[in-house]
Amino acid sequence: MKRALVTGTTGQDGSYLVELLLAKGYEVHGLKRRSSSFNTGRIEEAVRSEGHRPDRFSMHYADLADAASVTNLVRDIEPDEVYHLGAQSHVAVSFEIPEYTADITGLGTIRLLEAIRASGVPSRFYQASSSEMFGSTPPPQNEATPFHPRSPYGCAKVFGYWSTVNYREAYDIHASNGILFNHESGRRGETFVTRKITRAVARIAAGLQSELRLGNLDAVRDWGYAPEYVEAMWLMLQQDEPDDYVIATGEAHTVREFAEVAFAQVGLNWQDYVVEDPRYMRPSEVDALIGDATKAKEKLGWEPKVHFAELVKRMIEDDTTLLEHELAGRLVRVEL
Ligand code: NAP
Ligand code: G4F
Secondary structure (H helix, E strand, O other): OEEEEEEEOOOHHHHHHHHHHHHOOOOOEEEEEEEEEEOOOOHHHHHHHHHHOHHEEEEEEOOOHHEEEEEEEHHHHHOOOOOOOOOOOHHHHHOOOHHHHHHHHHHHHHHHHHHHHHHHOOEEEEEEEEHHHOOOOOOOOOOOOEEEOHHHHHHEHHHHHHHEEEEEHHHHOHHHHHHHHEEEEOOOOOOOOOHHHHHHHHHHHHOOOOOEOOOOOOOOEEOEEEEHHHHHHHHHHHOOOOOEEOOOOOOOEHHHEEEEEEEHHHHHHHHHHEEEEEEHHHOOOOOEEOEOOHHHHHHOOOOOOOOHHHHHHHHHHHHHHHHHHOOOOOOOOOOO
């Protein structure tokens, strides 16, 4: 039985990856950080789904700011594969807390790589790199496109990317970067733009909200479906040789289009509800991200199946169901 350690387990991608690894028969160890309230809602859903056996799944307290905590995990668990997804992952927030973002999102990667190197455990390593690293370099972007980050988050991810390449070259660690373009789902954090929109649409349709305040409606993104993207992470660590891969759909849509399609799904006109609010504009913006995932198709056999309209539809359905459960008081949190 293969053993995996996943950081960022409580996040969107971590929860889908845990689900995937359990389904593949792995023993999975997740990291959770101390929080004053339950922060394991997504992973509860993942562990319960499809009757997965919780005895192959454990959560451990650790923090990416605490090198000893991650070093101890690698030494004690001796994982075959480490998926490093933990990060301060919000671009707008990174302008408010740049040093913290550099510490967790940038140095956090070095702490984990160093834990692997120092322990001598032959773990394969996945780094959650980001299309945000391309920043202002015009699309389409692929593995050869130069980086020009536009946020503290993007800068921290560039550091993590090159650290991963460096540990591969210097210490022969099987370390790969997945350069993932935006990917979304019903488990997406509520303050990222897609989920902010689909959650608002469900609430507006139910009469609980009257407007939706957004920032830059002209931004272009390449939005895919998160469960498919975690499959690509796993595929990268199954290759004989480590490498770096862009994962994207290649389709471009604006934030405005996302809002238009989402409101139309419940029979509403987005223009009646969306208010442009400078509060959500960024000091420097990434105008357009559109990925070219040809290498992933050719080498990993990976291709996206869920496209834009279907993605928006699924997210609206998930938020509508979630709202019904919330209103019926059917959501109960437990300790994991
Ligand atoms: P997410 O939902 O924001 O999850 C981030 C995870 O990191 C959460 O589990 C969070 O824990 C954890 N974390 C934050 N600070 C931590 C700390 N100090 N110590 C330990 N854990 C900490 O992000 P996601 O969308 O799943 O993305 C996963 C990874 O892929 C991230 O590295 C992100 O930057 C990167 N990425 C995402 C996308 C995308 O479109 N989703 C695209 C490219 C790259 P809490 O639950 O306690 O907050
Ligand atoms: O949903 P977003 O916050 O995602 P962003 O900035 O593209 O970052 C996400 O994708 C990256 C991959 O490219 C990840 F690395 C990162 O961790 C994260 O998952 O914003 C998307 C676009 C931006 O241009 C933003 O300015 O939507 C625009 N936007 C317009 N109004 C808004 C809003 N974004 C947010 N969060 N909230 C708004 O009200």
